[in-house]
Amino acid sequence: MARAVTTNRKLINTLIAWAIGLLIFFPILWTILTSFKTEAQAISDPPVFLFFDWTLENYSIVQERSNYMRFLWNSIIIAGGSTVLGLIVAVPAAWSMAFVPSKRTKDILLWMLSTKMLPAVGVLYPIYLIFIELGILDTRAGLVIVLMLINLPIIVWMLYTYFKEIPGEILEAARMDGASLKDEILYVLTPMAVPGIASTLLLNFILAWNEAFWTLNLTAAKAAPLTAFIASYSSPEGLFYAKLSAASTMAIAPILVLGWFSQKQLVRGLTFGAVK
Amino acid sequence: MTLSRRSASTALGLIAAMSMTSAAVSEELTIATVNNGDMIRMQGLTDDFTEKTGHTVEWVTLEENVLRQRVTTDISTKGGAFDLMTIGMYETPIWAKNGWLVPLDDLSDEYNVDDLLPAMANGLSYDGTLYAAPFYGESSMIMYRTDLMEKAGLTMPDAPTWDFIKEAAIAMTDRDNEINGICLRGKAGWGEGGAFITAMSNSFGARWFDENWKPQFDTQPWADTLNFYVDLMSKAGPPGYATNGFNENLSLFQQGKCGMWIDATVAASFVTNPNESTVADKVGFALAPDNGLGKRSNWLWAWALAIPAGTEKEAAAKEFIEWATSTSYIELVAEKEGWANVPPGARTSLYDNPDYQSVPFAKMTLDSILSADPNNPTVDPVPYVGIQFAAIPEFAGIATEVSQEFSAVYAGQQTVEEALEKAQALTTDAMEAAGY
């Protein structure tokens, strides 16, 4: 990277990149801005950008209507639980695929990915009946299990690609020193795989947080996460852009903040073995 | 027989009364409901119910389509996720027939079942037994801008014809100022544009099925209906009407962008509410139009509370029904929000109440409800019950697909003939699949 870059060129790059970045981010920005407007301002023509009477009214209306904290808490538990559980199951599997590969390893991997292509609606009734049978309808545990299963293929695959980057010699050296399998995973492999595991964790958390089919159809009141929260704002009566914006902002804010704080980690990890 | 049932119900009533006083049986009810204004208001008043009975309520508030999908899955699998469900006139008789609902034949004397509007009670009954209690009821009617009507030099009769509506709509349209003569639903979905066009087609002499359940989209009245609608909307409708449903039109009307709007009678309280509507003091009402064939194009609907069979909290659920659909609930809302905002269309006594009679849309709402007859919805005889729907399990699916074909016409993607041909084919196919 020793190429000399003229300030001019850097300036042009900066301008273009910022313009595009802002353009892509604009819908989110606009939604957040709209959430602080009154309903009349939200649809005014010409639209007002920054100079309006900022109000928190919409947030208080939304909060009055539904207990946001409970939905948020459910979302955290469900997304977090399914991610942790998924990692517990996936780490050993990915480890064995990466370090003790057999002829069928790749087939198993590809088969796992293909299970993700089952259309969810097609199996709604079977799954619903099973949930009733097991008595886990509208429980967080039930959703944790389903979301874990849905995202498991992706987790296994991501971890597999990271583990494959780790040179096998190190493990062998550890083995020579008399490290048990447990020690090997715990003290040698895991520290090296932390960035990979961290970004897997993040990606999976995001996917679970945003999953809107099962979380909506398998819950009622007790386990409903933010996806159900938003489902009651899609078309209330009358003007609702500002309220919709407020509810939307509340639904995406936590994950957006998390994503921003961890974006370095995410970028570093999201390679899927694409980079050697 | 009647006597013994009566005494049994009194006994049940006593038990219910006793349970009200004992704190030991306070239950937590899970109620699925739709995110309409009246229900949102009810949620805000839940504390009153808890205070009176000791039961608490968990609300599951969902948008109409999601709600329907959610409760239907649950009831047909006997999932038991909800203790009370908000359903409509379409679902009630079908579910009751399957034995999925708890009959509401033992409500207390204080509740006064006979006070329910007969049209609503009939629509929510199966074999003469009430299975769901109406929270609010509605028909449809014309809401129009008195100032624009005057400006156009016309007078709205109480019971106009479609020809007059077209004339007035074209006269009121002023596209430079973003005023559309008429706003109507065009959005796909059986409960949205499908409901409107079906109710409208009744006044044109069309019907969904003949007496042998043969689909009728290949008949002239359907072509007339659609051609009239498309012509009217292209001359006087708002842009993008193919995706407008109730909410979109409501917000257009509230912003003063519609001259007329034919839709649910409950909308009257929103368009005349000065806090939400910019045209609150300039709205007039009239019966939905007809074509001189004896049927008007207004529908009949009720959002009602029903108890799924098999719930363990039946007694508490009934207490909730008796609270939410009672006259005292109406009084509670009136006291807090004013008479114009009480849930309309469910009880006769409401329309006898002098306080309510002074509400500008009360009379027209009642007249519209009374002029709707779900048992004889069409000019020619039909084998089904229901005005904007046919109360058979297959209808929702079929009508949604048919209305999607119609919406494609409104968006200019196909001709009326093509749409009707496809509608006929897919309805025939679905009815065959269902074994008719």
Add this chain to the structure above:
Amino acid sequence: MATQQSRSAARLMMAPAVILLLGWMLVPLIMTLWFSFRVYLPMRGGDQGWAGLDNYIRFVSSSSFWPSIQVTLIIVGGVLAITIVFGIMLALLLDQPMWGQGIVRILVIAPFFVMPTVSALVWKNIFMDPVNGLFAHLWKFFGATPVEWLSQASLQSIIMIVSWQWLPFATLILLTAVQSLDGEQMEAAEMDGAPVHKRFWFLTLPHLGRAITIVVLIQTIFLLSIFAEIFVTTGGAFGTRTLTYLIFQRVLESQNVGLGSAGGVYAIILANIVAIFLMRIVGKNLDK
């Protein structure tokens, strides 16, 4: 190299994931297969007996079947094309030196964190509404007639919404690949006077090959089953009914579980055809 012991240990460690996924796949699959041969109408009291191949024949012979396959492929293909082309351009741009690179990167990846339901609702109402939407205001400002996005350009609109959601993902993966480009090789080519487009074509693009296949694979898995975006915006009208949506209509709107299940089986077959096709490409790349 691996010992017998570690081999069996490996199998043991793989077992939970494989068994769980096998269960998750097989139990519903067998139930779907079973239902697909039954007349299963929940609204008419549930299982009404044997249907033979009726459901399968009816599902395919419906006039909506082939269009739905076509729409599915158009949406998947369209979104893939847009996200990859723009993703490469963005990745190359973000790799350049500039001020505030970190912030720009945050702005670009933000849409990935937005729930599909929320993004569909926001796009549909606040942006694409032909009367009150921001685009309508913009169009009117320039004296044009507002576009009725979701009815007149329905498929394009949905592709746009979905692309907006997935562009960050593609950009991120491609960016990591671009960053690993051999700078020296690039410089050498530059010194030799190779023009920009040639350098891109012969050096950059081949280097990105693997990253692109990853993007295609992961996105296809998710795009084949997009649902919320269609449910919220058009409800399947205006030629936006994908295979997934058609199955939804059969199962939940028409309450014909047997017919819907047959559709589900077709969807699995389609997914597997696409999967085999993809695996061929990816499988080769994974070996590299």
